[in-house]
Amino acid sequence: MNSEKIVFSFFIVLALTLNFGFFMGDIDDFTHHNIYELFVAIVVNLIAMGLKLGDRTQVGAVLLSTSLVANLQLLAAAMIWAYVTQISASGLSADNASVIISLSGGALIANVISVVMLVSETLMSRR
Amino acid sequence: MSDSSLGRVSFIVLRHMRMPIVVFVCVYAICIIGMVLAPGLPDADGQTTYMSFFHAYYFLAYTATTTGFGELPTPFSNAQRVWAVVCLYTSVITWLYVVGKIISLLRNPHLQLAFAEESFIRSVARKTNDYYLVCGFGDTGSLLLRGLTDAGLSAVVIELDDERMKALDLRDYPTRVLGLCADASEPRYLIAAGIESDKCIGVLILSNNEEANLKVAVSARILRPDLKVICRSTSVENESEILGLGGDIHVVDPFRVFASYMAMLIYNPTIQTLNEWLSGAPGARLDRNICPLKGGKWILCGHGRMGSVVYQKLSKKGIDITAVDPLVETIEGISEHAVLGRANMANLKKAGLEECVGLIAGTDNDTFNLSMIQQVGRFSPSLFTIVRQNKHSNEVLFKRTTVDFILQPSLVIARMVLFMLTAPLLRQFFKHLLGLYENSPTELADLTNRLALNIGGDAPVLKTYTLNPQQAPAVCLALAQQGSVSLALAQQGSVSLADIYRAPHARDQFLNVVPMVHRRGEEVTVLPPNELLLEVGDEVLFCIKPAVKILLEANLANEHTLGYLLTGVEPARSHFFRWWQTRSG
Structure with a gap:
């Protein structure tokens, strides 16, 4: 048992689960999606990215790039949410909601890749 | 150009x-x-x-x-x-x-030739990896190319014969082999094949034409004074001429190589079995010798250029051998141990077929060799027979006969050249084995057992690893960090030979590999001890079970895996955790 492994895997898996939780529901109905969950997902994703910095191996590099992708997508979703609710007059219509949710769906894929790599690397070392 | x-x-x-x-x-x-x-x-x-x-x-x-x-x-x-x-x-x-x-x-054939040459030159110039220039694509050349490409090396071929070039196009080598149909003894074609490029790391001259080989060797030496040259030559005069060129140059005499190979098979079967197994010969196994006999009387059919060398080698080792040859002049010097005439049953009986233990069908004619083996097989099936196969295309016929061992000169030479290129340290290993065989046979048996136990199977992988940032980045990193105390990698202080082939799932176990030779500068250690402390620039020749090659390479390349192997604790992966460790530790 290795405390580093626990913390590392915890944040990577939590990033995926929160992302999935936000993504669940009808794509154009924002009442199924909680904006606080998006906020927490972004925070956890950013922390996971921070934990991945500084690994010089190839696997480390790919893990970091998946995190970068996930953050990019989630932050884009957050920015669109901020624009439609605060600046634009249209408000949170079904069109806007579907854009936000589909962006978080993209981030979900990146997080899935991240977890798959984490698990397969652990299995490879067979310890 | x-x-x-x-x-x-x-x-x-x-x-x-x-x-x-x-x-x-x-x-x-x-x-x-x-x-x-x-x-x-x-x-x-x-x-x-x-x-x-x-x-x-x-x-x-x-x-x-x-x-x-x-x-x-x-x-x-x-x-x-x-x-x-x-x-x-x-x-x-x-x-x-x-x-x-x-x-x-x-x-127009001239135009097509010009186009082919042009595209060949451009492809060669575009090559990004190191390559060998192979002159001559006969039986030896094609077998060698198979071995080279399987070992992940790249090659460029020049061959005079149009038909052979077509054969090259049809081969399914793992990497693409560029070929040009041209006379390699014309220097401009050597230049076209990129001999002057830094990417060209050696010239292998393997054609059957003695004079052409000599000329290619001379041109290669003049064009690139530092280049490795391996040249096939059967004439003693040419050989001294070629060796006189100086530099990194080797001559392979197919007759002598083949004769010593055959002689070794008879007087030193243990080592030859090991050799066959290491070169991945199909069906070669460590647990039984190829030739189970020692001593006894042998008959050698064919006392030509190759046969006479076999005869000399064997009689020097005290093996009673009788030659059978139809030409008077070839057996002049050894008439008391020879029978004149073709190798038919009458002459073989005259040579003592009833009381002999083995027969070598070693003429340069496949038809004679085959018919001889068939006749003898009917007469005394228990006889140990070794047959020389001259043409690769006759393989089907030789495989069908009930012969005990088939030796192919082109294959023997291709293997020898391949080992010179891919595992040059192996020569030292066999030298050591020969010493062991004469002084302490039990140690040799121990080694064979170790190889059989650890690796076993057939077709092991032989690979030399140089501890440099390209092949073993993790090892170099660990060695570079010896000074700094703060990192987990450095706690051990050094990397021993045992560390790099521990099993990544449990560091008290080892991977199925055997380190055979270790070289540091001029200093060569055969069967290096596990405690040997490694340094950057060392070369280690490993014999590897094919399935674990990827794990061994991960040990050398992945700093996390190596860190675990060195300390038992996987080192921190990222900046945050390293910072955390220095705070708490």
């Missing part, structure tokens, strides 16, 4: 196209002038109209190519129609003539 070759291509094209182009231009000019001068239909004012040069050219463009859009831009007068008929026939025939010339030009 590339420029002059391109110049040659354009020269050939221009010379052949000169006449068609002149004819083409003249016919077009006459037709256009005629169309412009021919009076057309009168316009609204009753004035005769004439075609402009542009419209005349336009009309001809679609008529000459038999497209035929009709009478454009206005309907023609009868005078114009008459001239149009003349234009049609002359220009269409001219077109056919020009197209025919172009096609025959493309089929």
